[in-house]
Amino acid sequence: MALAIWTTTPWTIPANAAVAVNGDLKYAVVSVESPAEGGKKLLVVATELVESLAATLGCALTVVGEMTGAQLEVRSPGR
Numbered sequence: 600m601a602l603a604i605w606t607t608t609p610w611t612i613p614a615n616a617a618v619a620v621n622g623d624l625k626y627a628v629v630s631v632e633s634p635a636e637g638g639k640k641l642l643v644v645a646t647e648l649v650e651s652l653a654a655t656l657g658c659a660l661t662v663v664g665e666m667t668g669a670q671l672e673v674r675s676p677g678r
Contacts, residue, residue: 600628600641600642600643601640601641601642601643602618602642602643602644603642603643603644603648603652604618620668620671620672621668622667622668622669622672623667623668623669624645624646624647624667624668625645625646625647625665625666625667625668626643626644626645626646626665626666626667626668626671627643627644627645627646627649627662627664627665628641628642628643628662628663628664628665628666629641629642629643629644629649629660629661629662629663630642630660630661630663631656631658631659631660631661632658632659641663642660643671644660646662646665649662
């Protein structure tokens with residue numbers, strides 16, 4: 600599974616150690632057909648952006664589940 604991210608500074612991506620989510624937002628797990636990679640892949644994206652991401656990618660995204668950002672949060676030990 601992968602997380603869709605958006606950034607205005609793509610050159611910083613290799614140095615990033617984490618992805619932030621908003622605990623109050625809803626996120627969708629979507630299935631996307633990936634013929635080049637031999638099948639379907641799962642992607643996590645903000646629920647309100649599913650349709651626009653599908654249009655940008657030029658493919659159908661099928662919602663297979665939803666969760667809040669709080670459910671996605673992983674905290675490091677001791678936090």
